[in-house]
Amino acid sequence: MxxxxxxxxxxxxxxxxxxxxxxxxxxxxxxxxxxxxxxxxxxxxxxxxxxxxxxxxxxxxxxxxxxxxxxxxxxxxxxxxxTVPLPGAAALVAAIHETGGTVLVVSAKNPPAVRATLEHVGIVPDVVVGDLFGHDKSAPLREHGATAYVGDHAGDMHAARAAEAVAVGVTTGPADAVTLRAAGADLIVGELTELVPRLGELRTR
Structure with a gap:
């Protein structure tokens, strides 16, 4: 659908x-x-x-x-x-696109490095925004109507909450589940492969 x-x-x-x-x-x-x-x-x-x-x-x-x-x-x-893609990253982006959805990448990294990295690993988002961290990421999330934001950092959870998007924490980075939950995560997964069958939760949770 x-x-x-x-x-x-x-x-x-x-x-x-x-x-x-x-x-x-x-x-x-x-x-x-x-x-x-x-x-x-x-x-x-x-x-x-x-x-x-x-x-x-x-x-x-x-x-x-x-x-x-x-x-x-x-x-x-x-x-x-x-740099290598994390497990499930390409499949999750593809699954979102297959449903007609939109993929944003909002990163603290500067935009040329974001684009070069994504090109290298073969992931093609619809929108790329760089040079933003923590709460500041909420502005482009709101602008593009993000229904969810997925990140590995407490600051990502803060941004999602500020943008009134589902805050999805993934424990592939330095922050553990306890840290992500304390920062406001609505959903926590060990890796992105777990989200492919749960796309509905990224809109309705």
């Missing part, structure tokens, strides 16, 4: 794609160039948050903007190829 009223938004990193090696590699590169060492254990919890904030955990304020520019350049040139 066609369902043009189904409009599902997705976060990108650790929701649709596994980008931990891409992000960590580029972060380590720009930090090492500035004499700072960072471990995966330090970087993993930061995935999904704004780049400037993440770099600010390690660098003086005066170095952050230049480091961000270097990070973005390195990421586009060397890190995209390390």
């Amino acid at each position: 066609k369902d043009a009223g189904l409009v599902v938004g997705f976060d990108l990193d650790m929701t649709l794609v596994d980008s931990r090696h891409s992000i960590a590699g580029s972060m380590r590169k720009v930090l090492q160039e500035r004499g700072v060492a960072a471990t995966d254990e330090q970087l993993w919890p930061l995935i999904g948050a704004p780049l400037l904030d993440n770099l600010g955990h390690f660098l003086p304020a005066g170095q952050v903007v230049a480091a961000a520019a270097d990070y973005r350049a390195h990421y586009l040139q060397h890190a995209i190829e390390l």
Whole structure:
């Protein structure tokens, strides 16, 4: 059955794609160039948050903007190829499209990197929005009439609630089910494959 009223938004990193090696590699590169060492254990919890904030955990304020520019350049040139789709991501997007629904990707990553990443993994959304985090993601979700927003971060749950969309948490990122539930998740899954047979809940729950 066609369902043009189904409009599902997705976060990108650790929701649709596994980008931990891409992000960590580029972060380590720009930090090492500035004499700072960072471990995966330090970087993993930061995935999904704004780049400037993440770099600010390690660098003086005066170095952050230049480091961000270097990070973005390195990421586009060397890190995209390390990114892989998470289980069920392509199938879920295809299932939404098959019903006549719309797919948005709303990410904290900058738009060129979002588009390059999606092209690399073969996922084609209808709308791409970048450079937004947490509650700020609610604006494009409202604009496009999102019925649900799927993400791995507490901030994604806050955005969904603010946009009056179904908040769907997926535990493929740093946040566990307890954290996502506390942030307002209506539905929590271990991976996106679980959502393919539950599309109706993304509109009516």
